[in-house]
Amino acid sequence: MFGAICSGQPVQLATEVDNLKYTIEFKELPSSISFITIFMLPNIQFDLNYTALIYFKAGPDPEFKLLGGLGIEKQSAIYRINQKPVNRNDGLSSSSNNNMVDDIDMDTDNTGATQEVIIGISIETNQAAEFILQQSKLNNNNNNAVNKTKLLTSYANNSVNANSNTILQNQQLANKIIENCYNYLSSFDDGTGKVPIAKFNEWWKKFMIKLKNNPKLLSSSDSDLL
Incomplete structure (x- = not known):
């Protein structure tokens, strides 16, 4: 019912492993591969009330990651499976259903080694599939928000620490000048x-x-300014 192909590799057909569940395996896929195409085979009967959710797992990672979905209105998709920059002039960014890129950055190695890649396909009702896809997007957005919050918190803490250090240094400098002036005038x-x-x-x-003669005078540990 489904097939997959990527650069330099033969077409791999899906194997049904359970009711409405399929897998496609690439035993030794070069880690330098940037894209993989998942498609429905021609002339198959696919219920328009269902969506095939596409999952991805690479190497020793035990977790499948959701890539997207296929259905009657979108019978193929090209998924990005590493972090190599996308060339938007290569024709892969077409908006047609049969030539669509889902830019999903997966954590794959790009050192020239090979790894096992498994594509998991689960056929769900459109309602269930839409819910799962929306939850995945929400989780990704939440993770991005958490990362941004952590970054802002770290920046704020660093700014507070820097400001605190600056205030302390200014206080110490003022005390040093006033003390020297007082001792001289007394x-x-x-x-x-x-x-x-x-x-x-x-x-x-x-x-x-x-x-003027010694610009580093105020940063000196010597309390005698004159």
Whole structure:
């Protein structure tokens, strides 16, 4: 009832393993293969009230992943089975039912090795198939949302930590400058807690000259700025 083909490989026909359940096996499929075409065989009787859900499993991965569905209105599809960039000018992006690409990125190796690939096909009622397809899309969207949330949370935490570090550094720098200024001016205290403003101007002038001569002065561990 179903067949599959990919570049450089002979056509593989589906084997019925249970009622309305089929598998197609590629024992040693090169990992460099980018696309695989699943299609209904010609002149078969397929109930328009049913959809054939297409699943995919590669290598030692025990989990089948849902790729899409076939039916009377869409009797074949080309599925992407690795992360190689898609050339949109290669004719594979046609919107016709018989030449349709479902861009599903699967985690396959692209090192030139071979692996076993199994296509699972389950015939379901249209209502059940639509529900399963929608759930799959929802799960994918949720996973993407979770990943984005984690990324934003990480970014926010890093920003908070960076801001906290900046605030702490600014506080330490301010304390360092004020302490140095206080120590300098206190030596000119007239006994009543008063210091001539000229002495502050003198400190400021010396401080700016030393800072100009040594741009790393404020980052120095030396508490004596003058």
